[in-house]
Amino acid sequence: AQEKRAPTERLIDRFSRYYTPGVVAVAALVAVIPPLLFGGAWDAWIYKGLAILLIGCPCALVISTPAAIAAGLSAGAWRGLLLKGGAVLETAGKITTVCFDKTGTLTAGKPQVTDVISFAQPQAEVLRLAAALETGSSHPLAKAILDRAAADAIAIPPAEAAQALGGEGVSALVEGREVFLGSPPAAAARAALTVVQADQIAALNDAGKTVSLLVADGAIAGAIAMRDEPRPDAAEGLAALKREGIRTVMLTGDNRRTAEAIGRQLGIEVRAELLPQDKLRIVGELQREGAVVAKVGDGINDAPALAAADIGIAMGGGTDVALETADAAALHGRVKDVASMIALSQRTMGNIHQNIAMSLGLKAVFLVTTIAGITGLWPAILADTGATVLVTLNA
Template sequence: MIEYRVKGLSCGNCARTLEEEIKRLDYGDTASLSFASGKLKLDERVPLDRVRQILKSDRAYLVEQPAEQGSGSGHASAMALTEAAHTHDHSNDHSQPHAHEHSGFHDHSQPHSHEHSHEHDHAHSHGSKRMIALLAVSTAIYVAALIMDGRLSSSLAVVCYLLAAALSGYSTFYKGAKNLLRLKFNIDTLMTIALIGAVAIGEWKEATLVAILFGVNELLEGLGMEKARRSMERLLSVAPKQASKLEDGKETIVPIAALQAGDTVIVKPGEKIPSDGEVVFGRSSVNEAAITGESLPLEKGEGDAVFGGSINNEGVIRVRIRKAYKDSSLARILHLVEEAQETKTPTELFIDRFAKYYTPLIMLVAALVALVPPLLLGGDWTKWLYQGLAVLIVGCPCALILSSPIAILSGIARSARHGILVKGGIHLEQLGKLDTLAFDKTGTLTKGEPYVEQMTVYDAERFLAVAGAIEQSSSHPLAKAIMKEVGRAGVTLPEAVDIRAVPGRGAVAECDGASYWLGNENIVEHFNIPESIRAEIEAYKQQGLTIVLVADSAAILGLFGIADEIREESASVLAALRRQGIRRTVMLTGDHAKTAEKVARAVGVDEAFGGLLPEEKVAKVRRLAEEGVVGMVGDGINDAPALASAHIGIAMGKGTDSAIETADVVLMQDHLGKLPEAIRTAKHVNRTIRFNIAISLGLKLAALLLTLPGWLTLWFAILSDMGATVFVTLVSLTILIERKS
């Protein structure tokens, strides 16, 4: 599949109609056109000239031509934005799909692709201005004809009304007439029939007003969606374009796609850090708001990690790049946010299916209104034909179709601004329905930085030395805690060989010709633990400590009692989640039950389950999912299966790649502070969509009821449709508004 940018889409229903036409082309059955993101995905074999013709029928056009026609889905955006590094930064050029920059592809075959895209963006802006000008002229002609009514000859008045209608409604009429000949019924078809009918019964004034108001409606609909898209594009424009690379003592400006792991770059005050890395020289404060949503700057010095896309505030720093840009945190964020625009929620899919049958149904109702009273009740033909035409207009599903996509796009953009990545509208909708949250303990409710709180030594000569020998090559958090203690003691370590992991228990190794065991109490099966030591182990557990023991073939050499500090924000976050409507919270951990209970009491979790293997976490999540909508929050490799099993998987942004890839929502800060905001925004979006649907259908129902006494007029019908469309658009855009606390 190849991805194209499409500009000029007039409405959601029109986009769906265009998609259906493209799907009828050779190899077009997999095509998808998103009104929300303005993107078209095509099989590379689809004839582009035919696609352009189809888009042209709705005044839409392709913005960019991918460079590699044979690329697969992974090269969907072959025209990489790193091309912009060779030109000046068009900070106001929103035609550039900035999020593609992460792909790392650099298209040398199209040196003018940046300018080409800029021209199209200018053309789109010009098209909007042209439409506004036409509507202004047609309105002026219409108002002048009304003022001069009675002083103009009837034929001249008709010419004025016809000219005004043609200027504002020619494109709608053209598309609708073409659809009518094909017996394809959509919004344009309804409006065309209404215009033809109004002219046929001599309602020139109202026919013209309908054409003008529908043109205004279509313009405002497009501008509303464009506003939501622009908000998203501003979010995606945070990607840096170039970097100052330090090589052989010389500073060179290079595109960020040219940076590799190990390169050193100079970042001056006000500049963006080009990719994830580590400060190797200098000190400064860094604004990470684009990545984590944290507005307060963080002090960074030598040895500190930094994110690509962060802004260096004052000092000059040198950063050693750890990841090529395409693998950086920012690139991953932009990729996830851009993908999120493409998905449709169950509500949107339902509205799409509903609209498919809704339009023919409205035409049937309009026909019944026009024909039944004159044929069966002796009504006036002209009056009831007029009422039937009004029903056609009021039945346009514009507002209904727009009820969801702008709200979803606004919700995703707002969440991303706060460092909350929602991977699609369907996940945003589900997030707003959560009633149960399950949490991992280590790294989620706790800091994930264990330390040795207590230690009992039975063999001072061998205990720390053997523990250090076995754990020195391990990256496990508990191993790091033990190695800190070993390091403080300054113990000389023997060489450990034949180290074997025992899943769920610990490890076995050989040191100086003897066998040793390290892990929890279950690691020791070759002898019975003395009662005095069992009592000590139980005392550690009562304090909520994690036990790591070291033993040889006959005795236990010593015990580590390891604690993991609880995050300061965990208790307040749990309280905030309850206020957001989360009725049940659960903690799932591999630590023993006593530790789980201690942490649960400290943070306010309702239930705690300890001693769980990864597959047991999955089983717990699935059982919870049978009782409500469940979210799972975690950060480790062992959390990935549980994240996938929940209705919504929520990962910590500094967690493992597997957890982040599996999750549906990613909190880019290394704590839970943004979780209540994520749920608050999702609930706001869901409320907005329900409200929009109620308004769009309610106004139509009210207008249709006016047909019973014969009071519905064409101008009121189009005004109610336009009012509903503009209203739901504005309500959806309020999601983007940030309220000062």
């Protein structure tokens, strides 16, 4: 926390450098000027000078900010919100725009099969052949198909001569039949799509779903649609940010139709089909427009934008490089934790302002009462130590 100290803490430290010598000078003048120039009693005015020294001691003022920052960082850690120092905690409360990655941040990062569509083969056969092709693959879409086949208790036949075709899909021989599963353009190059089939695929894409087509025996056998569903708390988390007047933007490399479908569902501004350098550029553009930008992501391609943003927030469970690059981490991976982090910062800054007002206010009151002869050394000691205790308790 000391390596990245909050700007307010640095300001208080600079203030104390001038404040403390100033208090010593005022106390000396109070002790010396009245007896020398106005015939005051030396013992009475030296006593008042000592009381002013005690009242002016900056302990409460200097501890007011680090106590609140330490309490804020600790309170965040209890809730799975890790912030790398006071500077991050203070800046979080000033955020005006939050940019979210889609996959693994706004969505769970675990695609699920939503539709199995029959064209030339029954649904069960479409799923059976697709699962045969995907057996052994670690790709998230392959896992979704295998999970659905397992849930439907489908017996998966062995595949022979399987090969992955870069950017297209996968092909193999299943029970002596040549079978291909892949993207609509790659499938259309192997077998003609009817207008009805093309319309069905477009409708699925508009619903935010990724579609893989199965080609068997030289014909389009069927389609499998998958979608990476939004996190359960995504809409709630975005709504919490909007209530605070914070702009939210989705930055994703996914195709525009899928991204816009998820964006409509969650109510967030969408910028799609982006490369990592595009995300970095957009963060820079928003900053030049005067926004204080937070970038939330979990992947390697988010790291440049995480580093460039005023606050980079990594989602728990993300890549090591994202966690290392970010200024803060939401360990529970909840979208609403971003709003919680901003609220924690604002509460901490409010606490700091209360502490500063409390410490300076008590000093001002006892300074006046001491010079007026109403209070002496013991109340001054109580005011100094009491203020330190009060601001620490308040933090």
